[in-house]
Amino acid sequence: MKVRRTTTAAAAALALSLATVTVASGGAQAVGAGSGSAGSGAETITIGIKFDQPGIGLKTPDGKYTGFDVDVATYVAKELGFEPGDIKWKEAKSADRETLLERGDVDFIAASYSINDEREKKVDFAGPYLLAHQDVLLRADDDSITKPEDLNNKKLCSVTGSTSAQNVKDDIAPQAQLQEYGGYSECLTGLENEIVDALTTDDSILAGYAAQDEFKGKFKLGGFKLSNENYGIGVKEGSDLKGKINTALEKMVSDGSWDQYVEKNFGPANYENEPAPKIGNVVE
Structure with missing residues (x-):
């Protein structure tokens, strides 16, 4: 049997062709985000938040985004290598959150998203980053x-x-x-x-x-604490972003940013917040 040899010119042409295909497919994923594209050379990151909750996640009439979840998500994105201008915000209504993650429409969700057993059957959670009641x-x-x-x-x-x-x-x-x-x-x-x-x-x-x-x-x-609500950051099931986000959240707590975000967004209401929760520790 004869072994076919590839000439140097042909090899170069083949390599160029493969490189072109790789760049094209990678670029499509980058601008679309979702499916865990963050951290894999993507140019943007898509994050789900609430658009209608003042102090948590709010899209203002002038098109800006404010709230505790927005600040947390922006910090996490920066730790993942994305500047604020690289973030694409997407509305994550309560009933749509699991679907957005499962379809890969977002990279992660920070939207007053309480961790519970039913949701953990469908998505993974980093955090918690806030214990509410x-x-x-x-x-x-x-x-x-x-x-x-x-x-x-x-x-x-x-x-x-x-x-x-x-x-x-x-x-x-x-x-x-x-x-x-x-x-x-x-x-x-x-x-x-x-x-x-x-x-x-x-x-x-x-x-x-x-x-x-x-x-x-x-x-x-009222300060009645009628239930425990552990806010987590939702990611697609099996995504390697969970560990990276947990690392970012731990840094956010240790460097004092978490306290600043609480005071900025809740302070005027005299909100007696719980201390920052230990990452990975869900309070029953």
């Missing part, structure tokens, strides 16, 4: 609600489809009068105008709303 928001001058049981016979507001208010009625205050509105802003308006007596969801979300300029001094947190 279900709580209630009250009018600053209301002294009639000082403990969870005082919610009996009170009008308790939450958004349509949320389980927070129902949890209170089922487990804590069976006589609470549930009021469901389309959004938290409507609940806040109702609370301010004394149409409802309390608003319930995660304390971090409540603090974010209360910290807004138009609401400063009008509301207070």
